[in-house]
Amino acid sequence: MWGVKQKSYNCERCGNDFVSRAALRYHFHAKHLGKVHCETCSAEILCEASSRDSEAEHEVALVNHQRICWNMILRRETKFVAMGTATSCRMCCKRFGSVHAREHHEKQKHGFTANKRAQMATNFKPASFLEYTTPMEINTFVKEKLRPILGPVKLACTSDIEGIITFIKEIFPLPITSIIKGGSYVKGTDTQDFSNVDLVLFSKAFASLEDCQTTTPEVLEELGNALIKSSWTSRLVMQKQRKFSLRFYFMCYKNNHGHSFDIMPCSDMFASMLSTGPKESFYHKLYLCCDDDKIQLYTMALLKYQVEFVKASTETVKDFIRLMKHWFKTSFAEPTKENKFRRLPSSYTIELITIYVWELARKPIFFSFVQGMRAVLKLLTQYREICITWHRHYKPNFTIFQKMFLKQSRPFVLDPVNPTFNVCENSNAWDEIAHVARQSLLKPLFNGIAAKEPWLFTNNW
Template identity: 25%
Template sequence: MGNWLSSVNPTSVISVPAQRLGDYIQDYLRPSEDCQKQIDLDVDTICAALQETEELPTVTSVAKGGLYGRKTVLRGKSYGTLIIFTSDLGQFQDQTKKSKHEILNKIYRWLKASQLKGLVRAQMEIEQSNSGLSIQLSSESQTIIFAVLPAFDAVGVSEKPSPWTYRELKRTLDKTEASPGEFSICFTKLQQNFFNDRPRKLKDLILLVIDWYLQCQKKMKDMPKLPLYALELLTVYAWEQGCGAEDFDLVEGIRTVLGLIMRHEELCVYWTVNYDFEDVTTRNIMLNQIRSPRPVILDPTNPTNNVSQDKTCWLLLKEEAQFWLSSPSLRDLPGPPWNVLPTPLHETPGHRLDAFIKFFLQPNQTFLDQMSSAVDIICRFLREECFQRSTTKVQKSVKGGSTSKGTALKTGSDADIVLFIDSLESYVSQKTKRSHFIGEIRKQLEALQGRGDQKFKVKFEISKRDNPRVLSFSLKSKDLSDSVDFDVLPAYDALGQVRAGFRPSPSVYTELISLYKSSNFTGGEFSTCFTELQRNFVISRPTKLKDLIRLIKHWYKQCERKLKKKGSLPPKYALELLTVHAWEHGSGVEDFDTAEGFRTVLELVTRYQQLCIFWTVNYDFEDKTMKRFLLTQIQRTRPVILDPADPTGDVGGGQRWCWHFLAQEATEWLSFSMCFRDGTGAAIPPWNVPTEQTPESCGANTHPNVSEIFSSASRGIRD
């Protein structure tokens, strides 16, 4: 490690330079591998002996819990539990003091009489007192004290408990008036599983948080104790929501956890890996917990157990968190915290949604200004210098995506830079030549990235992933959690000069439709050619509608994280257009109730099999070719949501995407989310919005039979 700790106290984590936190964990917090392996072998020996001995026939299995079971033990002295599941305890209420005392006496006598000391290489001490039974294992630099606890096996061999288990837990708590967390040891196997698959570096971050907390305790001896489990869960939550990668920046991680501690009065953290809202009893338990005074951190294995406990402790920790965050070791080093919300969206009452958007979803204006400046530099370079050694010219560059529309989120938003190149003279040439131009643009941008004359105030990172269709890069704030992912796309200039109120000539779409019908290209493949129309369609809308779109996209991202392994969800753009449709037909005013709009969009998602939505701002039924094509498009399998800039782009997609998964999530949210209740708890109604549009509803004059054909097709699809 060199001399970097020679001038500081190695036991003071706040004094450790941020760039050396990894070394600090390795050299002072993480147990020695040899010592840990030896103790692990000894623990396995003890567990096997407890299950196999004929003197303890009722022992069915042994689970490892506490810091040891979660693999978050600190070097030196640490703690764990050995949970003895026994058939003597057949239900929760069997865990009376008398029963536990008798079982522990048997285990103590057996441990004393057994020959385990000859099999266990570590120094082993067995102690029984009025408070219980413990086994201490010591091996050179490591000591672990295990509390031995008999328990009812609530899980058995199942990977996930049945709803009956939690119903029985609630019934027992009501009957015995036990404290909510008293039976949590019955779910130790689930706690072990919850932490087992987490990356080593996340557990290192947990060690860092625990070490800091223990130092806070040492500093303030009268500070009420907070279960270490609460801080472990908070760290897991921060990593899941803000990062999720196996390899990450420890400085960003610790800043995020400390930031959440500072906002403890807003904390509401829980998981649905072992229980969820489907069962009525469990749902009521969860809702009662997550609507109780904050902070709330629910044990992911036991919904009755809020591990956050004493608020006084959180207040003191808040002061200590601020102290570390403002210390030179963290303050002066780049590495912004992850963007993690202390409160989930669905626990935000309807009248607080505008504040939720403002504080949690809207990007920082300083970052937007910095990003805009950086993008201007990149665009100017691409226009003026990228192809200066060839005859190729960039006719214009256009910014698209959510950033240009004014609907970007604080982090992880997308944006496009579309380069209209004179060598791309048709839709077909765009398809055949774009990979060549992508390669050339990549070389030039990498050269720009390495130049010292460009003063980017944001981090500019080019993706290493090769894609012949698009070149990706990211702009990230050096000080904030804000970030935007950009795509550079070469395109054919089908529109020419676009002005305010511009409407394309029907011939632009005639060529596109002809190509769509005669070849095998996917509908919407050339939507980049119409980026300006897509941008203008949204950018002219009221600010509050753009905020509602932000809210819908945030909801979508949560669903995406949960459902991504189940199937392919519809694109975000479909939800964006659905939101515009909901506002146009349900409100239409600049100042509206955000909760009403949110509810309306989710209601429309649940009715996805009826959706047929389109606009006639850029194309309509007057041109004969377009008219025939549109009538075909709107009779496709529902849902149909046509891109207002590109009639070949049906972002509803019919059966192409898994709308049913998104609809299930929307149904669940509508049934329990606080977003759709006002400050008094009363339900907030949706707007009255049609799910289908017809040519007549858009003012089109069509053949008398068209409306009937359209209606029949719609009925057939629904039936």
């Protein structure tokens, strides 16, 4: 739902919001007056102290930033946990207290102007589907180019995937009590050119959460070695092992296509806690946890409910999601050395925003993809107004939800199965998303297109 708009006054220095100019003025005098940002270490210091901000102190600060930088690189592909990436610089990975402070740094330090942003954000692929001019052509494009191929290809693909999953269960170093399958392949949002499968393997062999933390890397290494030595090895492309997941690319159906796999072991204690659905006690433990590794393990257990949320959509909505994910994949420029710390939203975020817009249209069974896509793009152009929540797994009066809602940063899309996770926080490039969305709306596909029922609510955007 959309949050109630209330006039707020924002501090450009630290990003905090205030209900009046007087409150903002008092805050600025108390916290920032007489202070400046040090361009070397990014700290806020007294003006007279700038000369004493010594070279040695700068070196220490830069080493600390370097450490943060490397940690961010290792974490950036984490699927379930927000790491505060929204406040990190796209060019040098320094982190700030607010998005406003980060954007100010990017402009002052790196000259990240509107023109530069446009140049680094947009790269519409040749023969982009946005050049199509009729809704019927888009329907044909989705059917022929995006939907997975059915028939013998689909049957062979399913057989291969179930075969490799069965083999993984057989060679897994620990006894498995249950398994959760996720990813676009399971949710039904995969396309002809990309599909991923997530497997969370629960085991009672982990004596505790701490044991799961320390043992998982060894378990994954042993599993990876077993896969390499197996008869499947010629169809596997192993990728760099992460702390809590093993990733590889699996080629199937005579190598004509493949799937990206993520294997993630997890303690069975979570499966037991969630056996009848997410519990408030589970959310409380997750909310109070301050260890990023433990949070990652907690939230792995919620994969089942994330899958169910998306999978419950109609086939037409899944096609709609495929179209939006294809737009996302073919409209943005790849990061360069200059902006290598740019983080675009995850595909899960795109799925949730697409489902939300469809729900705003009162969940039509049949609808125009052009009208639906126009609605999503218009919403993305005003990302600072996005405030999306669901209450199927937690109620509006749930304490943790209320705390998250009060301290929300925009855009705000709260995971429908995890009230501690704003899925938008993993991205630091929402202004680029808005720019590409605006440019997309100028393409021939949307020429002369006006909102029609049930999409008239977009006229207010």
